Amino acid sequence: MMSYHTTVLLHEGVEALNVKSDGVYLDVTFGGGGHSRLILEKLGADGKLLGFDQDADAKTNLLEDGRFTLCEANFRYLSNFLDLYGYSEVDGVLADLGVSGFQFDEAERGFSFRFEAELDMRMNQQQPLSAKTVLNEYPVEELKRIFKEYGETRFGGKLAYLILKARETQQISTIEDFVSLIEQAVPPQKQGSELAKIFQAVRIEVNDELGALKAMLEQSADRLASGGRLVVISYHSLEDRLVKYFMRSGNFSDTLDKDLYGNVNRPLDPVSGKAMVPSDEEIQQNPRSRSAKMRIAVKR
Numbered sequence: 001m002m003s004y005h006t007t008v009l010l011h012e013g014v015e016a017l018n019v020k021s022d023g024v025y026l027d028v029t030f031g032g033g034g035h036s037r038l039i040l041e042k043l044g045a046d047g048k049l050l051g052f053d054q055d056a057d058a059k060t061n062l063l064e065d066g067r068f069t070l071c072e073a074n075f076r077y078l079s080n081f082l083d084l085y086g087y088s089e090v091d092g093v094l095a096d097l098g099v100s101g102f103q104f105d106e107a108e109r110g111f112s113f114r115f116e117a118e119l120d121m122r123m124n125q126q127q128p129l130s131a132k133t134v135l136n137e138y139p140v141e142e143l144k145r146i147f148k149e150y151g152e153t154r155f156g157g158k159l160a161y162l163i164l165k166a167r168e169t170q171q172i173s174t175i176e177d178f179v180s181l182i183e184q185a186v187p188p189q190k191q192g193s194e195l196a197k198i199f200q201a202v203r204i205e206v207n208d209e210l211g212a213l214k215a216m217l218e219q220s221a222d223r224l225a226s227g228g229r230l231v232v233i234s235y236h237s238l239e240d241r242l243v244k245y246f247m248r249s250g251n252f253s254d255t256l257d258k259d260l261y262g263n264v265n266r267p268l269d270p271v272s273g274k275a276m277v278p279s280d281e282e283i284q285q286n287p288r289s290r291s292a293k294m295r296i297a298v299k300r
């Protein structure tokens, strides 16, 4: 079997957590369990690790370890799960956002434009909203907004209009249907990069990726113990911006709340103003790591 996922920034991500032997840690994007396995290696007998993944397929990687619990859930509910398991505080939260190599390479999950499959893109297979619903049922203005905001593409207006026309006669149901509309909306020399951006836009909408990220960041800041660490690896600028703003100012509009003495009032202190990126060697070995950016913050 091909590996489920090649972990990005494996050592750097776990180092950044500063694992304490008896600490409680969250890996909110369990996936293939690469980061989780290394965290468990660093934890002592009294340490605990809670993993989250909203994709039922991640269960195939379950770790047989008494210190580990997997929550098959969206990380936007992390506080509820901490209540459920009786942890008021945690010592570290690691998030490695986006989809796994497994999800991307599994044709029928519908994440990649390389395959012929039904339009899907759901990370959580139980959720009703799929890419098919978005493309066939969303009003045209919504589609334009999604392509512009989440895909940062200039061709969203034309594409939304072509979608509207196409669905008057027939459902847009396969990846091929969608790709052929994109090919009509985008000039040939731009299609490579635009396809990726437009697919990303639909995926972000289907999984409400930015909404879930915001909820997770706020709850993490709330539940981290003083000195505890938040480590987030993101793969596109929309996510990285939210992470950067939140770590710097405690909100998503990047509004700095300063006291009389000029001290910034925020729950976390960023460890550095600059994001950490994978080494050239890692990018060469795993090209999917090339867009990764890691940010670290410490709870006050």
Ligand SMILES: C[S@@+](CC[C@H](N)C(=O)[O-])C[C@H]1O[C@@H](n2cnc3c(N)ncnc32)[C@H](O)[C@@H]1O
Pocket (backbone or CB within 6 Å): 005, 006, 007, 008, 028, 029, 030, 031, 032, 033, 034, 035, 036, 052, 053, 054, 055, 058, 073, 074, 075, 076, 096, 097, 098, 099, 100, 101, 123, 212, 213
């Ligand atoms: C990039 S992979 C993580 C890989 C993991 N670090 C490893 O080493 O194998 C991201 C995983 O997070 C999951 N995921 C993404 N967003 C999520 C969310 N909001 N809630 C729960 N799981 C999520 C995906 O289903 C996917 O399995």
